[in-house]
Amino acid sequence: MENLIERAANDLLHSKYAIALTGAGISTESGIPDFRGPKGIWTTDKEAEAKAYKRYELFLSDPKAYWEEILGFKGTYGRFYTEIRKAEPNPGHYALAELERLGIIKCVITQNIDGLHKKAGSENIIEYHGSVNKLRCVSCGSRYEFDEVSLENLPPRCKCGGIMKYDVVHFKEPIPLDVVEKSGKEASECDLMLICGTSAVVYPFAGLPRMAKLRPGVKIIEVNAEPTPLTYEGISDYLIQGKTGEILPRVVEEVKKRL
Ligand code: APR
Ligand code: ZN
Numbered sequence: 462m463e464n465l466i467e468r469a470a471n472d473l474l475h476s477k478y479a480i481a482l483t484g485a486g487i488s489t490e491s492g493i494p495d496f497r498g499p500k501g502i503w504t505t506d507k508e509a510e511a512k513a514y515k516r517y518e519l520f521l522s523d524p525k526a527y528w529e530e531i532l533g534f535k536g537t538y539g540r541f542y543t544e545i546r547k548a549e550p551n552p553g554h555y556a557l558a559e560l561e562r563l564g565i566i567k568c569v570i571t572q573n574i575d576g577l578h579k580k581a582g583s584e585n586i587i588e589y590h591g592s593v594n595k596l597r598c599v600s601c602g603s604r605y606e607f608d609e610v611s612l613e614n615l616p617p618r619c620k621c622g623g624i625m626k627y628d629v630v631h632f633k634e635p636i637p638l639d640v641v642e643k644s645g646k647e648a649s650e651c652d653l654m655l656i657c658g659t660s661a662v663v664y665p666f667a668g669l670p671r672m673a674k675l676r677p678g679v680k681i682i683e684v685n686a687e688p689t690p691l692t693y694e695g696i697s698d699y700l701i702q703g704k705t706g707e708i709l710p711r712v713v714e715e716v717k718k719r720l
Contacts, residue, residue, distance in 0.1 A: 465701045466708065469655070470715030472680050473565050476653035481557050482669060483571040483578070486658020486685060490551040490706035493544045493575055497660045498686065502537055509537040517631040524616035524624050531627055532612065545575045545593050553657065554581035556709035561585065565716065568647045572659060572666055574629050587644050588628075589636065589666050595628035602637060604628055636665060648673045653680045656697065657705045661689040670696055684708050 473479055485495035496503045503510040520527040534542055558581045560566040568585040569578050574593045578586050591597065596605045600623025610617050610625065617625045630636060648654075648669040661667045667690075673679045674696050683691060683700040691697045701708050 462701065462703065465699060466711050467715050468699070469682050469684075469701060469712050470719060472653060472682065473560065473655070473712070473716055474719055476565070476680070478651050479560075479566050479653035479655060480568045480570065480647050480651045481560075481566050481655045481657060482659065482666075483557070483569060483573060483657045484659025484661075485573060486660075487553045487571075487705045488548065488551075488573055488575055488577055488658070490553060490704060491548040491575075491577060493548050494541065495658075497662070502541060506537040512538075514632045517634040520626050520631070524626070527626070528612070528615040528617070542593065548575060548577060550577045550581035551706045552710045553705035553708075554578055554583070556713045557655075557657070558582035559713050560716070563716065563720070566655070567651070570644050570647060570666075570669065572663070587640060587647070589640055589644060590630040591628035591637075593627075593629060596625045597628040597637065598623040598625050600624070602639065641665075644669060645672075649676075652678060653682070655682050655684065656691065657684045657709065659685065659689070661691045667691075684712075 486498065489495050495501045498504065519530065554577050557566060557569055557578065561583055568587065569583050570587045570589055571578055572590045574588065574591055576592055576594050594607050596607060596610050596617060598619035598621060601619060601621045603619055619625050651673055654670055654673055656670060670681050670691055674681060681691065681697040683689065683697045684705050685700060685702065686704065688700055692700045
């Protein structure tokens with residue numbers, strides 16, 4: 462483990478354009494359950510998963526009922542959203558913010574909707590699956606902070622007259638174009654990807670490392686509690702297996718020793 466942490470520190474220091482990709486695993490140490498880990502939401506509640514797969518269809522067919530469901534979340538999903546609102550960043554989030562401050566990590570592309578990277582001080586963040594703190598107009602793409610929109614009349618409407626949905630991207634929902642463009646640009650410019658706390662099975666996000674790996678010389682480092690398809694298929698150069706909240710701060714320490 463020790464020399465993999467030193468190796469990651471060296472690789473980061475020699476990189477010209479390193480970015481980080483993160484998933485639910487980086488937030489479990491903040492008390493938010495992941496989805497497919499042993500205690501994950503989908504692992505423990507198949508019904509919640511089945512409902513999640515129908516949520517976008519519900520929005521398309523009956524946006525009022527969709528909002529009533531979102532605002533009335535109970536059970537697993539209700540707890541999930543409550544945990545998210547209460548959560549604070551952990552050392553894993555702070556380590557990535559520090560690497561950005563040191564000028565080493567240029568951008569964080571996260572699947573997480575919890576807003577914890579921003580809370581930890583990261584600045585250049587792409588929320589690939591949206592945010593619990595925002596609403597998005599499906600006509601013009603404008604985003605609003607949750608508390609600046611009245612939810613008296615459902616579904617809420619944008620200034621352009623368009624219907625607004627939760628900014629969170631649901632299963633089967635297309636990733637907003639601005640997000641696809643920005644993350645595609647980062648993935649095509651980076652020479653190192655530090656992938657933290659994701660099972661790397663959900664597309665199109667899981668396609669980003671594969672796209673980057675097509676270019677010669679791009680390094681892909683995983684930090685995860687268990688191997689993923691990126692590990693098994695040799696897309697990543699190496700996996701540092703363990704908790705992001707323990708490993709990432711040690712990587713920062715090693716980087717600082719070498720600065
Ligand atoms: N440190 C490192 N790895 C961890 C930790 C931790 N503290 N906790 C969990 N993990 C690992 C799990 O072992 C698992 O491999 O993080 C991974 C989390 O994977 P998922 O639960 O599948 O989460 P994610 O990859 O982010 O899911 C992608 O799927 O459900 C949708 O939209 C949702 O954004 C989400 C997407
Ligand atoms: Zn609009």
